[in-house]
Amino acid sequence: xxxxxxxxxxxxxxxxxxxxxxxxxxxxxxxxxxxxxxxxxxxxxxxxxxxxxxxxxxxxxxxxxxxxxxxxxxxxxxxxxxxxxxxxxxxxxxxxxxxxxxxxxxxxxxxxxxxxxxxxxxxxxxxxxxxxxxxxxxxxxxxxxxxxxxxxxxxxxxxxxxxxxxxxxxxxxxxxxxxxxxxxxxxxxxxxxxxxxxxxxxxxxxxxxxxxxxxxxxxxxxxxxxxxxxxxxxxxxxxxxxxxxxxxxxxxxxxxxxxxxxxxxxxxxxxxxxxxxxxxxxxxxxxxxxxxxxxxxxxxxxxxxxxxxxxxxxxxxxxxxxxxxxxxxxxxxxxxxxxxxxxxx
Amino acid sequence: xxxxxxxxxxxxxxxxxxxxxxxxxxxxxxxxxxxxxxxxxxxxxxxxxxxxxxxxxxxxxxxxxxxxxxxxxxxxxxxxxxxxxxxxxxxxxxxxxxxxxxxxxxxxxxxxxxxxxxxxxxxxxxxxxxxxxxxxxxxxxxxxxxxxxxxxxxxxxxxxxxxxxxxxxxxxxxxxxxxxxxxxxxxxxxxxxxxxxxxxxxxxxxxxxxxxxxxxxxxxxxxxxxxxxxxxxxxxxxxxxxxxxxxxxxxxxxxxxxxxxxxxxxxxxxxxxxxxxxxxxxxxxxxxxxxxxxx
Numbered sequence: 001x002x003x004x005x006x007x008x009x010x011x012x013x014x015x016x017x018x019x020x021x022x023x024x025x026x027x028x029x030x031x032x033x034x035x036x037x038x039x040x041x042x043x044x045x046x047x048x049x050x051x052x053x054x055x056x057x058x059x060x061x062x063x064x065x066x067x068x069x070x071x072x073x074x075x076x077x078x079x080x081x082x083x084x085x086x087x088x089x090x091x092x093x094x095x096x097x098x099x100x101x102x103x104x105x106x107x108x109x110x111x112x113x114x115x116x117x118x119x120x121x122x123x124x125x126x127x128x129x130x131x132x133x134x135x136x137x138x139x140x141x142x143x144x145x146x147x148x149x150x151x152x153x154x155x156x157x158x159x160x161x162x163x164x165x166x167x168x169x170x171x172x173x174x175x176x177x178x179x180x181x182x183x184x185x186x187x188x189x190x191x192x193x194x195x196x197x198x199x200x201x202x203x204x205x206x207x208x209x210x211x212x213x214x215x216x217x218x219x220x221x222x223x224x225x226x227x228x229x230x231x232x233x234x235x236x237x238x239x240x241x242x243x244x245x246x247x248x249x250x251x252x253x254x255x256x257x258x259x260x261x262x263x264x265x266x267x268x269x270x271x272x273x274x275x276x277x278x279x280x281x282x283x284x285x286x287x288x289x290x291x292x293x294x295x296x297x298x299x300x301x302x303x304x305x306x307x308x309x310x311x312x313x314x315x316x317x318x319x320x321x322x323x324x325x326x327x328x329x330x331x332x333x334x335x336x337x338x339x340x341x342x343x344x345x
Numbered sequence: 346x347x348x349x350x351x352x353x354x355x356x357x358x359x360x361x362x363x364x365x366x367x368x369x370x371x372x373x374x375x376x377x378x379x380x381x382x383x384x385x386x387x388x389x390x391x392x393x394x395x396x397x398x399x400x401x402x403x404x405x406x407x408x409x410x411x412x413x414x415x416x417x418x419x420x421x422x423x424x425x426x427x428x429x430x431x432x433x434x435x436x437x438x439x440x441x442x443x444x445x446x447x448x449x450x451x452x453x454x455x456x457x458x459x460x461x462x463x464x465x466x467x468x469x470x471x472x473x474x475x476x477x478x479x480x481x482x483x484x485x486x487x488x489x490x491x492x493x494x495x496x497x498x499x500x501x502x503x504x505x506x507x508x509x510x511x512x513x514x515x516x517x518x519x520x521x522x523x524x525x526x527x528x529x530x531x532x533x534x535x536x537x538x539x540x541x542x543x544x545x546x547x548x549x550x551x552x553x554x555x556x557x558x559x560x561x562x563x564x565x566x567x568x569x570x571x572x573x574x575x576x577x578x579x580x581x582x583x584x585x586x587x588x589x590x591x592x593x594x595x596x597x598x599x600x601x602x603x604x605x606x607x608x609x610x611x612x613x614x615x616x617x618x619x620x621x622x623x624x625x626x627x628x629x630x631x632x633x634x635x636x637x638x639x640x
């Protein structure tokens with residue numbers, strides 16, 4: 001990853017306390033009071049505890065955690081649907097907590113678009129009028145609204161449904177409308193708050209594929225909230241794990257599987273089927289023997305998953321694999337013992 | 346001192362308290378009565394205009410217009426048939442003119458109630474403080490016996506159409522205010538959050554989301570307002586509002602049973618027509634709520 005690049009979204013020392021006197025209660029937290037004590041003694045909820053986080057441009061950044069971890073609260077700070085108790089949220093270097101009401105409205109119209117868990121479509125408007133909602137709020141011209149909303153209607157595969165009302169559609173179709181409404185805004189940042197969690201598994205998988213396919217072309221900054229680890233591993237370029245309002249770990253899927261930051265993350269990832277997630281690059285030995293024995297060796301790519309490596313080795317009846325990068329240069333090797341260790345870990 | 350008797354104010358104190366209130370109100374009446382009357386002049390002109398309009402329209406045209414409106418709103422031939430039968434009977438039984446006068450005042454009253462009530466309801470939905478302030482006022486308006494507020498209205502404005510209209514509106518305004526407030530407050534918070542996330546201004550939110558989604562509730566309010574203003578026509582006739590109320594009043598004082606009954610039924614017929622038409626219309630505008638999952 002390019003370290004010099006400025007992050008699209010930067011969250012600095014952000015804390016959020018819900019209750020009557022959040023600022024005062026935050027001082028107690030800073031003096032060492034924990035979340036449970038704050039709740040039982042003072043009836044204030046510490047939703048987010050000193051979050052520092054950078055989200056990169058053009059990538060899918062997943063924020064995951066179980067219910068009550070603060071993930072939905074965190075995503076709402078990015079467009080200031082919730083204002084922080086302390087801390088800053090910088091988008092393209094600009095602190096959105098300092099914006100006036102009008103600036104904030106412009107920011108929400110132009111820079112961010114959001115997809116919701118419960119779809120939150122406008123029940124009294126047809127599909128096409130739902131999709132055009134964001135553009136209409138922006139004050140675009142009629143022609144532009146019409147062109148754009150029909151384009152996105154088609155892109156999410158709902159051609160023919162433009163005159164239907166949301167209540168007439170299935171959950172999966174409703175969320176396609178939600179996605180089209182967000183994409184039509186042409187905002188840099190797409191915020192998805194458990195967008196696929198209310199859908200049944202097959203439809204959810206479909207929607208994930210639609211999103212990944214669109215992303216290869218659109219290259220937006222997608223902030224994706226989920227409680228489902230498999231979903232996080234499937235679509236996330238990077239994953240941030242939140243627990244009890246604290247950021248525990250942020251990294252790629254391989255990072256999190258191979259180097260869990262603490263017991264919580266370790267327990268969390270224990271049941272994941274690693275073979276479909278881990279890449280050859282992460283488990284290979286970078287020391288290639290100076291005099292390699294090429295007999296009975298298969299060649300795999302560094303981006304192949306462990307499952308693909310296993311498949312290649314089994315079908316060639318081989319015990320060794322040579323890992324190559326995009327340019328075909330050998331960068332490491334994998335043998336059957338390393339493969340077994342990766343699967344069993 | 347015995348406990349069975351409440352230690353009340355002395356008679357003289359009470360008398361002087363009442364007198365001072367009465368006198369100050371009388372002074373207020375003398376001071377501002379005329380300018381208040383002038384303030385309501387446009388309303389009076391509007392009332393006279395609408396009454397003349399309804400009375401001078403030829404009866405076949407009038408019936409046709411009513412039937413057409415009923416059809417446009419309800420799309421139901423049964424209701425249209427009901428309208429035709431009711432109006433023909435009313436005319437045949439000699440109540441045409443009074444019915445037109447009542448229709449005229451109900452129409453004006455409903456328009457004023459909508460124009461005043463919906464903005465108040467919207468303001469109330471936006472502020473909990475305002476809601477806490479206005480709610481008890483609405484309670485007073487609805488439960489205070491109408492004769493009590495007829496006294497100051499008549500003292501200020503005399504007898505006639507405008508004071509009658511004001512008395513009717515005081516009684517009929519609360520439901521539309523309450524139901525507008527309720528309708529806006531009941532809009533799904535998820536949808537409101539979505540509107541905020543897309544950067545809606547509060548005006549855009551009101552026009553695009555809150556009002557359309559509150560419409561069924563607001564409509565129920567309009568319906569209630571019409572029903573309540575119809576129930577006030579007899580009382581309003583006591584302070585000089587012409588219409589179906591006056592024959593009823595005459596029937597009460599002279600014990601003309603059949604006269605009271607017929608005019609009473611005319612009021613009921615109008616009420617039923619208004620109610621069915623507006624309910625059907627209300628049902629039609631929320632067709633989108635009926636999910637059809639075969640879609």
